[in-house]
Amino acid sequence: MGLLLIKNGHVYGPTSLGRKDILIAGRSILSIDTHISEEAVRALDKNAAIIDAEGAWVTPGLMDSHIHFNGAGGEGGPHFRTPPLQLSSFIQAGITTAVAPLGTDGVSRSLRELLAKARSLENEGISTYMYSGAYRLPSVSITENVMTDIVLIDKVIGAKVALSDHRSSHPTVEELRRLISDARVGGMLAGKAGIVEAHMGAEEWGLGIIQEALAGTQIPMSQIVPTHVNRNQKLFDEALKYCEQGGVADMTTSMGSDSDSVKPCDGVRQARLRNIPLSRFTMSTDGNGSMPVFNKAGELVGMGIGEPITLFTALREILLESGVSTEEALALVTSNVADRLKLANKGRLSAGNDADLLIITPSDITLRYVVAKGVIMMREGTIIRKGTFESC
Template identity: 40%
Template sequence: MNAVLVKNAHVYAPEDLGRNDILLVNDKIAALAPDITLPACLEPALLLDAEGRAAVPGFIDAHVHITGGGGEAGFHTQVPPLPLSVPLSGGVTTLGGLLGTDGVTRHVDNVLAKACSLEEEGLSTFIMTGGYPLPSPTITGSVTRDFACVSKVRGGKIAIADHRVAPVSAAQLAALATDVRVGGMLRGIVGMLIIHIGAAPEGLARIFEVIDQCPYLARHLIATHINRSPQAFEQAMLLARRGGFMDVSSGLNSATLGPDTLKPSTAIAVALRSGVPPEQILMSSDGNGSAARYDDQGHVEGLVASDLRTLCAEFRDCVLAEGLSMTQALAPVTSNVARAFSLFPAKGALTAGSDADVLVLDADLRPWSLFAKGRHMLHEGRVLCKGTFEE
């Protein structure tokens, strides 16, 4: 039996619970209380004194190109697959994997295999079926069947308003969202559809056509990359007010995508202060995705891989630069994501019975110690576990 006792932490679950101890037994949180005495049956245990530090749920990043994204400027521009050490150093314990631009040389099967690999190495993972184009690439030949028969599938993926895909009609988008919804129903979860928003002027217009006709589909829709421009951001805030989700991409900023891009932490702060329902705001990294800038002829003029570790950096800026509370800053990367993908309270919470995914932050809100399913994966900012082929 593996036991860990985290002592004297200021716990944000993500709500502020004040000073508490946290007892981890195997892969679960066994107890959370102000002064836990370790039972004799659990000794010896790892004792971790978190005095002066915050303990929070491990971050959930629901938009990661775990097999690598990119490829827009030739095969040499394909981003490599994600190594285990990167999410660990960024405080991430749960990943959602998905395809990017290239759904030809990379496939949903590859995403599933890589998700299983990362799970075997110690993380928790789920995946999205589908990709940029229609018809959606799938594992079983059907989006609905993927949900029903592949346990790691919790979402779908499509791109709209983007020059890399043919225009999508409202009817096509509604049909795909319905397939996702029904597939989730068959599994007893809420199926989610991640909608990549490109740079075309129409932005989220097709999404609004869908929910005007089928308002019940709003709960299943996540518009991502919405901080790419002021217009997309304004549309996304309206979507969130109508029951959908706005997903801020922490890996997109003025340096990676251009001057119109809103800083992610600022986007979250503005949305909250504009009265957007807090539970409809998510943040993901677009990690290992390709942030490409194009000229007027459609040629790539700038290409960089989005960094998964920006998720923690932008959370930190939400608190230190934007003045949000810890709870406000944590929710878009913990509880909100867990609730959206039917993972709460196993994920996204610190409470008895939750998975033992605990991130301890130092006084500057940087990852100091990390437990993923009870396994000690990072300490004093140093990764303790690396992937099978990492040096």
């Protein structure tokens, strides 16, 4: 078990802890203290790695709760299927924990393949989880149903469904309520989040079906997380109201480049203007998902792809331009996500938690180091740990 000592950095856990040293043993944080002696660490492990983070921030690694790491797409035919992601795509973006759903294609893409890719990336160095289900209801699953997937498969922490989207199955309120209930009970039995991640499209239904499905139940609003809520201003206005009422929502960082969508930085500003706690929001990339462009007739007229790097890019923009505190900005992609997914050892820098952390230059928000499960993956901006089939 090797030791890694990070000295002299300003630690954001994401709460500001001030100037601290961090000692890592194996995959876990052993200690965070004002001063940890380099000599004492060397006495325990003569080969211990020492990083001087003087003048830098030390933060939790980023958590991406919606990234298609085994590929997605296919709306334009087989040649529009996106390929699986390689490890370096995550390291470049500072992502140390990734959660994947299936996309539009729940026919030729399978949850079994997704599970195998999750295990592959875990072996290569980052932490991975996945959702059961796909766009449509009834849900696809690995075992007999979504509930048993959550209970019996370690990597499965919730379920996916698409709503208010012309590619969805347009489920009834009763069907959605049953999915939320099954995922919730599965989570309770397994000690997991059991959340339903709801892909939101641009149809006029908006978030109404979610509110109807929860009405009259004792299910907390946080049991279902609508994502892509910054797809357009109308949907984002609904999301703001939904969060004011106690719900939670996820903004997609790969959106924001077209005229209809709301950039996450602007979304943060709008939430602050309405005094909505930013703890109700998270950000994810939709990385490696296809970004189809449809005209008003519903015809495919263009295709893009989600980029994992947008998570760090959006964080940088929020830190530099939004006026929110460093702690609040970091929480959007660290502790808020960990809380939503009930991943107790993730999203925060504290003794006993997994040693997933970043070292960032604060003046221009550039990434210097990435450490995942105690292993240095990026050193001084250079990726030094790549995937099995990547050339180093």
